[in-house]
Amino acid sequence: GPAATAPGPGTRKSTGLAVHATEFGLVAGRPAAASVMRVVPHTDGGPPAPRPGALLVSVRFLDGSFLEDLREEHLLEGARFSGRPDAGPGERLLPLDDPRGRRIGYLAWTPEAPGTAMLWHLLAYVLPMAGVAAAAMSLLLRRLRASLGAL
Secondary structure, three states, X not given: OOEOOOOOOOEEEEEOOEEEEEEEEEEOOEEEEEEEEEOOOOOOOOOOOOOOOOEEEEEEEOOOHHHHHHHHOOOOEEEEEEOOOOOOOOOEEXXXXXXXXXXXXXXXXXXXXXXXXXXXXXXXXXXXXXXXXXXXXXXXXXXXXXXXXXX
16 A cells, blocks of 8 residues: 655654654564653743753553554554555555664554545434335335225
8 A cells, every 4th residue: 555654763843942852663672652852941030051951761662552542542443563564455554764764664554535434424314214214115005005905
């Protein structure tokens, strides 16, 4: 399947005083996103004095509960991690590279077709109405037969 575009190695963001960087890599053989953020103390009067601050390091493994979150909270059907580009029918792949540009694997999922959700919502209303219409037609046909039999 077609590949999506992943953030490049060394993705850095800054907001106000917070500066952090995020990288993909393997940690103990498992795919992970590692982030480092500089901790800057907040002061009421002006900017903080520059000093070697503490660093906050976090690692989120991209398997297990991360994939469950993608499937349940973000509705990514069939989200899974794969070490190779083995997309199944209709799956999309997001390649993940480490800071040196080496491919650590792929995040795969099956995107929902644009009309699928609408179709299921419509069927929820149409099917019961079709059942009522079929029952009414059956009742009318029985009465018609009974009337024709009486003649």
